[in-house]
Amino acid sequence: MLSSLKEKILNVSLFHTGDEIQLPKKKLINVNAGAEILTHFQDQWEDLHKINEDNARKSEKIALEIDKISTYVSDNKKNLGLINHILITSKLSTNIDKCLKNIQELYNTSQTIENDLIQLEDLIEQADFNKLKEEHEYHLTQYRSRKEDSLASFKTELNAKHLKTIEEYEMKKNAVLAERQQVFQDAFKSDLEMYKTSGAIPGRIQQKTQNSALLEEIQLDLDQNELDQFFSDEKSGGS
Numbered sequence: 001m002l003s004s005l006k007e008k009i010l011n012v013s014l015f016h017t018g019d020e021i022q023l024p025k026k027k028l029i030n031v032n033a034g035a036e037i038l039t040h041f042q043d044q045w046e047d048l049h050k051i052n053e054d055n056a057r058k059s060e061k062i063a064l065e066i067d068k069i070s071t072y073v074s075d076n077k078k079n080l081g082l083i084n085h086i087l088i089t090s091k092l093s094t095n096i097d098k099c100l101k102n103i104q105e106l107y108n109t110s111q112t113i114e115n116d117l118i119q120l121e122d123l124i125e126q127a128d129f130n131k132l133k134e135e136h137e138y139h140l141t142q143y144r145s146r147k148e149d150s151l152a153s154f155k156t157e158l159n160a161k162h163l164k165t166i167e168e169y170e171m172k173k174n175a176v177l178a179e180r181q182q183v184f185q186d187a188f189k190s191d192l193e194m195y196k197t198s199g200a201i202p203g204r205i206q207q208k209t210q211n212s213a214l215l216e217e218i219q220l221d222l223d224q225n226e227l228d229q230f231f232s233d234e235k236s237g238g239s
Contacts, residue, residue: 086092
């Protein structure tokens with residue numbers, strides 16, 4: 001291509017129709033004529049060559065992608081045909097319906113189990129509450145029993161202290177009464193001896209500040225033989 005262009009340029013420069021101007025012989029051929037045009041077309045040709053090569057590579061890639069897409073579509077078409085065949089000839093629809101029914105039954109069973117578990121949890125909580133209540137009642141009974149035993153022991157201790165106090169009081173009272181009885185008995189004996197001697201009972205003046213004893217509190221410890229002897233002596237003296 002480049003050689004043909006170069007020849008055409010040379011022919012144009014050497015041969016002309018009509019009147020021709022005679023040029024000097026040394027300037028008949030200009031080897032640089034058209035160099036810029038030649039360079040321009042050469043650069044365009046190189047660019048076109050690169051573009052063609054790039055397009056060829058892209059075409060190869062596109063061809064591969066098209067081949068992949070074609071294979072994918074073909075496989076999907078076969079799969080769709082197989083699925084249609086299975087749906088038409090097999091019992092897949094029936095099996096799907098059975099599976100759906102089984103899933104529904106399983107769901108109902110799970111709901112029943114969940115409700116039963118909730119009731120079981122309620123029963124467990126109630127049993128735990130009853131157990132805790134029984135434990136509290138047992139501890140309360142034990143506490144009440146201990147308190148009753150403590151109260152009984154305290155009552156017994158109080159009764160013992162009260163009886164001891166009463167006993168001590170009775171002992172003190174009896175000691176005072178015995179002391180008073182001894183005093184009155186000594187005074188009676190003294191008056192009796194004086195009566196035997198003088199024949200008269202001496203009068204005794206008691207101070208107002210002296211505590212008088214009650215008659216029922218005074219017990220005279222007299223010898224009955226001595227009293228009988230006293231009255232027999234009185235009778236014999238009077239006769």
